[in-house]
Amino acid sequence: MKKLSIVIFLITLISSNELFAQTNNESVDNKIEKIIKQLTLKEKLDMCHAQSKFSSKGVARLGIPELWMSDGPHGVRTEIDWDTWSHAGWTNDSCTAFPALTCLAASFNPDLSYKYGKALGEEARYRKKDIILGPGVNIYRTPLNGRNFEYMGEDPYLASKMVVPYIHGVQENGVAACVKHYVLNNQEHWRDHINVELSDRALYEIYLPAFKAAVQEGHVWSLMGAYNQVRGQYCCHNEFLVNKILKKDWEFDGVLVTDWGATHDTKQAALYGLDLEMGTGTDGLTSSLKNAYDNYFMANPLLKMVESGEINESVIDEKVERILRLMFRTNMNKTRPFGSMNSQQHFDVAREIAQEGIVLLKNKNKFFPIDPEKVQTIAVIGENATKMMSLGGGSSELKTIHEISPLEGIQKRFKNATILHAMGYASGPSVYGKVIDSKLNADSLKNEAIKIAAKADIVLFVGGLNKNHHQDCEGDDRKSFSLPFGQDDLLSEILKVNKNTAVVLVSGNAVKMPWVNQVKGIVQTWYLGSESGNALADVLSGDVNPSGKLPFSFPVKLEDNAAHSFGEISYPGDGTKQEYKEDILVGYRWFDTKKIKPLYAFGFGLSYSEFDMTKASVNKKEYKSGDVISVSCEMKNTGKVKGKEVIQVYVNDVKSSVLRPLKELKAFKKVSLNSGESKTVNIEIPVNKLAFYDDVKKDWKLEPGQFKLMLGTSSKNISKTIIIEVE
Template sequence: MMRFSFKKSKLLLSVILCLHIPHIIGQNKIPKIQLEKSQISSEFIEAKIDSIIAVLTLEEKVAMTHAQSKFSTKGVARLGIPEVWMSDGPHGVREEISWDAWSEAGWTNDAITAFPALTCLAASFNPELAEEYGFSLGEEARYRKKDVLLGPGVNIYRTPLNGRNFEYLGEDPFLASSMVVPYIKGVQKNGVAACVKHYALNNQEHWRDKINVEVSDRALHEIYLPAFKAAVQKGNTWALMGAYNKFRGQHTTHHKILNKILKTDWKFDGVVISDWGSAHNTKEAALYGLDMEMGTGTDGLGTGTVNHYEYYYLAKPFLKAIKEGELSEDLVNDKVRRILRLMYRTNLNPNRPLGKLNNKEHYQTARKVATEGIVLLKNDDNFFPIKDQKGLIIAVIGENATRNMTRGGGSSQLKPLFEISPLQGIQKRYKNATIIYTMGYESGAPVYDKVLPATLNQDSLYVKAIEVAKKADVVLFIGGLNKNHLQDSEGDDREDFDLPYGQEKLINGIYEVNENLGFLLVTGNAVKMPWISKTKGILQTWYLGSTAGLAIADIVSGDVNPSGKLPFSFPKELNDNAAHTFGQISYPGDGVNQEYIEDILVGYRWFDTRKIKPQYAFGFGLSYANFKISDVKLDKENYTKKDQIKVTLEVANTGNREGAEVVQVYIGKHKSKVKRAVKELKGFSKVYLEKGENKLVTISMNVSTLGYYNTDISDWSVEDGTYYLYVGNASNNIVKKIKFELF
């Protein structure tokens, strides 16, 4: 016979009421203003969490720390504790996946808005737009009843071969930090947790599940961790995902850097979620900061016990270790406390909005991000914009003109309600000109972890493309990479820096018959450009999602003036990139270990310091307007370590139409006592100007941001002495250099 004391019964009733009240509030649709007035304090929530933990059984607590399906974890039905539902989606909420397999669930109501990939968002250099992007994405996740959105990704662009670079925010930690914080805030306004990934040093896909990264503490803290730190301390992200790779011999999903740096130094109070299959050890997972284990087995409840959810590292083995006294119950209590805190922020949040899907505002945001992120790289003889006029024949050549770019690519693949191709967008915009299209080349279908051969005769495609080019006044070649395996895709890296599928030969052939050639480059990565002289104009168009074709037509036609800037450097040769300079041990490693020999000199830091000329520099991007930066001034000549540095300058639009310029502020230490880059990005501002308009711009930064990570004290230090401030519109186009002193 079960016995209940009155005291325990009262406590249990209190817990049940506390857990169910949010659902009652949501069902009654209390107006938002009332919900805000009734907001529960964090102290009250923490007290409730303690009371809930007190009545959970050990088995229930352990069950909350590991998956029950591909994308969910268990709740506790008897107490009304809900399940936690997650979804992939740094740039769109992934279609529903089967409970126990990687196949699509086959739903008919899970089509979404596909937003541009994060390289495009980074290229916008617009933090306000990043928040709008995050909010729209969060609304879609909320509508789809997701509690955790598995994104954004902030791993640093170290090599142009990384198959997953298109999901990240570029090569510079300051830019990535500036863009990720508003993104997180936007998502989480919807009561959906952003899950920042992949912590840490997951900078390649090749051998990602086993490679051991060796990197200095300075590079770790100065290059690879700042965006994560900003996500935690400024963005207040509610979740963070571990990575597959090792760091100094230990898997990063259960690593000392989780407890020491993330949870202790940065005071992260959210949950750490494993990447799918990145947990490897029960004791380390328990001790070193992993809170929710996902994806360890690939067949779940299907074919046996080995990969059954109950046999995950944080499942029965964890339970057994606690019961036998090998591990403390305090470990699971901390994990459950964090999970319950996540719930009160998401699925137990009484102020949680309802969400929206595929609405007009989301498509407008997607299109705006796309147009602001497209980068004009070359524009000889004002090739762009192209006017729509009768008698004009435009040949559109290239598979990427019609190829679906939201499918494939791994976990970020999407199922949009629609995707407007570049060809469709151009056809829709150009009503007077004649548009003729031919494929030019074929790449094969996107399949994860496999390369499928092309099905059409490549020689025939080539011959037809040349014939079409001969007939045209203007040729728009739309090529680049795609989401195939060994291209821009999760699971492995590119094997070649050149354009794939015979595109260089095709460009050369088109040029022989028609020199009026523009290239719309669809990639998430830099590519080699030996063919650059054969083109008059080049647009870097990224993967743009649902409204891709409309945004591309906006820029090509001149309806929108391009204002994007490159978030990473384009090297001329692969070995010009720092990671590829030091041989195999630097990239991709020897199969076991890898050394980041370039240390802190990543991206433009490397090009500047080693005086290597890139093909296109970080921060570079042209416009249809002309801008002049002048009258650059510092508010002081000498600063103390407590000061703020304020830069004022004037930006003028001297062109014949409206546009936007991104003013970039870099700072470098003169004769530093430690190795430093010539300069580092410390501030930027996107300035919108009408024709003939001038604006006064102020950019401020704390002196503390000039520090380096001092390995002697395991903390940040700011050197006294002489510094130089550089202002320009690209890392290699500086219009003003000012000397100042720091005491």
């Protein structure tokens, strides 16, 4: 019996080696075809669902490896247990924490997006991950969405341009990016079941473009489906979204992965495009048969359907073909690089992204930059000055090798100043899925903060949100548009004793600012990752001139936001469904078209320098479909320091047969200018990008007539307007 086992093992080993020897010089498609012929039905299905929290099975007898994935998108998540959500307790899984994607989007710099993806991909590769679960490109629809900090803002064009280089950077390392969450996962509240109803125009013009760019321009190797339903079907097995749009229209050749536990039906999963089912049972094999991996929807239940003839085995073959193609791009690609972890280069990339993403919102009487050589007393007040932000937020949590706090960065850069610190407020411990009040005495914290504010030359209030539950965190949305933990009241009291106060906002969302007219300055810093404090100090001191621009609008009050203007059915829904009643008028499209003044506009951001657009022109005045509009303008730095400015080109259809927004971003370019320097900036816009989606034709439509090209430095600050004619 023992000899027979050895013989069987040797035959299996030889057949496995022969398989890969024979196919070494063949095309990947031929290799995949040969492998599929050797797989049993059970082996095929095992490749289509999880075997642990973050892996799926390979086929050991053929030398096909397991697929290993990790959460992102801001770094490689700490290792998780095989069957539970507990940390595995490794000592070598600390990573570089990169800034949140809102910060990346605020940089308006696609070159930085590539650097981000490349560095993240290197870290994922070193950790032996085949798929990194990110980036996220769901559109910012409401400032209450707990997960907005993981996404790239409210504009589909900006998100499209920023996601593509990120994907390229990641995948150069032989690691698949997994763009998420496809699609319309625009809130966390009721995310696991809410049914979204919207027009085709809103779907195609606002919510799909970044995913389309990821597939057709980024050539992304995997996508993650969303939890919610769209038009009555769950996103991970939605016939219209997956079979028609993603796989047929866009010709996506990668793998559609579920979000964890987002599969609901075996037959729909099989027939409506799902390839890899993850996380259906949250307790794995540890406590109940019901959730064991063999009982996933795409495991034994699907096996029975195929064996009975209800579903053809060719359906399974198509899924396995996609998974094998992903493997040949990742863990069966023998030429992929080895990766690297926590290098100085990675920390430098994180710092650079943070520097360019920080947005200066207010700078009264040139409060900033603060002279680091001056001898003075600076009061740094706020829990966010010392709180580690990489730890929370849900699945995007990170165990970073270091995180420089804002206080630490300020202390290091402003060595000639006396730095005082008080918490001022406390949020309580960070516990995923729960809100726990702080045990610290709120009055004592407040009194201490007011005391040090009164004796300081300047006050930096470092507040905002954090990554606790009901803040910027996966699992649910914010409960209020206002700052939490009594910060507004605390700021009011600080301003009574020291008018020389500025606010450093740490958040991934817009917040209400009742104190906006009283403070001297406002800096929006996002979640900046490992180099947070260093990057913040770089900007506060003037070592770096801020150049970030808001990737979403800040409303004065919540009711000014489009999603909140139509009652409960629009947001958060009635518990069963919701209707996107604002249609295509999302973000600045709503504010501009409805003539509602935002607190801070999309694309807005100040500099320590000044810029002037002196000329603007186009290559010709009349265009037809298929042409490219070549726009040029001259930008001059009229200030005293080197800086960067973002030229933004918006388009308006002067006379349309349908409602169109007053402005739509169609191009942007970031330019660096020395003091006194001028540059001619050229930007191209394909004429076909001026089309709208026709709900009747079910296709894009370019109408003849006049279009305005509006050049400026924010959606509200337009310097030059050019009128063109489209045939």
